[in-house]
Amino acid sequence: MELIEQRIVKRAQKGDRLAFAELVELYKDKLFNLGYRMLGNPQEAEDIAQEAFLRAYANLNKYNADHKFSTWIYRIATNLCIDRIRKKKADFSLDAEVDGIEGGDMYSRLSAQGDTPEQEVVRLETRREVQDAIDGLPDNYRAAVILKYLHDLSLIEISEILEVPVSTVKTRIHRGREALRAGLRPML
């Protein structure tokens, strides 16, 4: 699989747009789901996934085949998500102070606007609670937890994506799990 993928990447690097489209097909769901889980709503998820592919295309020649393509593309998308979370935090920190709530809750409030009216109450509420709990995590823990449990990536790959040592990834996952335990307590 990886070998085939490397060939597609090579073709794309030579300017073959169809090859790039193949890469998009391979990774669009992964990046979209990552964006959805990181940012909490489908609009921003689509936005960030598109942006990640555009950046990847523009920088395709900086990708070197010593690393997996998936690591590279995940890194671009994760960094974009973290940047956006931090930017939102900066934009809304004043409101958060006034309301006396933490930044994490602002995101869940914002993202709740994206819901459709026809809700299957119970199932959606559970889903919402899970996403709210994820939204409440600090961005670093959030990325590590999502990549590990929702994207099923190895600690080594996560450490390469986030560009931190494996020990740091472990700590973030550990803290993330503790924070989720608190966030999901009503459900547990």
Place this chain on the structure above:
Amino acid sequence: MICQENNEELLHRYLDEELSVAERTELEAHVAACDKCLTHLKELGTVIQTLQGAEWHKAPSGFTEDLMAKLQLAKPPRRNWRVPIMKYSGIAAAVLLVFGLGVSIATPNQFALQADHTDGLIVADGKVIVPEGSEYNGNLVIQNGDIEVRGKVNGNVTALNGKVHLARAAGADISGEVSEVDEALEKFGYYVKELFSGFFGTGK
């Protein structure tokens, strides 16, 4: 084992299967007897299961088409010479020694143009002109001569032993990299780059 703060750490390492056999046996015995730690462990287990069972959100239909439409508007990706050069710098140095000198001696001081095509170009002696209002798609390499860009070039422009004049006032533009290579040594470097880009398939 007394129930202490540091059990949290142990519980997480237990979940990640990082405890030694002795540690694990000790913790399991403790958890069996300690409601607090048992509940903690169960809750963490539920957190993990909940995450793993979370719905997978797929990209909306038309995602790829939307993206490819945006790419049509984007510039083609730049060729990056540096990666292979860095990677093979040792061989490059050797080639430079062996061929570089040869190239410098063998290169005549004649005007030459290397281009993907010459459509729309005005080629005069010692000078190449991209006329105002015209658009040239491709890379241009001029040896021992100048290039005057009054229109647009969608590609890289290189002048070996020459100058690149860009008439910005007339709306001229070069989307790629512009380089003027005058020094003899830099010229060797250029040939080595060309040579390697040929070898490793990153060139034209």
